[in-house]
Amino acid sequence: MKKEILMTACVLAAAVSLTACSPAMLAALGASASSTQQGDTVLESQALGFRVHIPAGFDDAFSAQTSEREVYSGTVTTITVTYQKDGQSANVCSIELMDQAVWEKMQAEGGPLGTEIARSEDGRVAVMTSLQSNPFAEGTAAYETFQQLPSQLSILADTFEFLE
Numbered sequence: 001m002k003k004e005i006l007m008t009a010c011v012l013a014a015a016v017s018l019t020a021c022s023p024a025m026l027a028a029l030g031a032s033a034s035s036t037q038q039g040d041t042v043l044e045s046q047a048l049g050f051r052v053h054i055p056a057g058f059d060d061a062f063s064a065q066t067s068e069r070e071v072y073s074g075t076v077t078t079i080t081v082t083y084q085k086d087g088q089s090a091n092v093c094s095i096e097l098m099d100q101a102v103w104e105k106m107q108a109e110g111g112p113l114g115t116e117i118a119r120s121e122d123g124r125v126a127v128m129t130s131l132q133s134n135p136f137a138e139g140t141a142a143y144e145t146f147q148q149l150p151s152q153l154s155i156l157a158d159t160f161e162f163l164e
Contacts, residue, residue, distance in 0.1 A: 053159035061085035120162035
């Protein structure tokens with residue numbers, strides 16, 4: 001469990017900046033990252049069973065953390081992507097991985113939910129929640145970075161897939 005969480009954080013950090021984790025470390029943790037012609041990084045996590053393209057615009061100011069919680073007798077793994085630079089920080093998005101049964105129960109509750117971005121043949125679901133508005137002051141570098149995020153985050157949503 002601890003290795004899986006460490007691996008996920010390292011793998012997502014590697015996707016954000018391939019220098020954050022060396023290729024040898026990625027290999028040792030059972031993950032891989034490669035580049036596309038568009039400059040995106042393709043991240044594949046065998047441990048969590050997914051593949052996604054990380055946009056070229058994500059730089060070393062972006063990092064990721066994972067957490068797990070029990071919901072309706074099932075485990076929800078949350079991957080939170082954070083921007084942190086020059087003393088400023090904000091959550092960019094989160095992707096939650098769960099069983100379809102858990103997702104259906106969460107939907108039945110009502111209230112604010114993320115957007116389902118993938119569903120596997122074996123009943124796993126990925127749900128993405130992103131920022132509602134830009135949290136930074138207009139004219140700052142962080143503000144400009146965040147203005148570009150909607151198109152960048154759509155790459156995550158459009159390319160996320162479970163490994164079957």
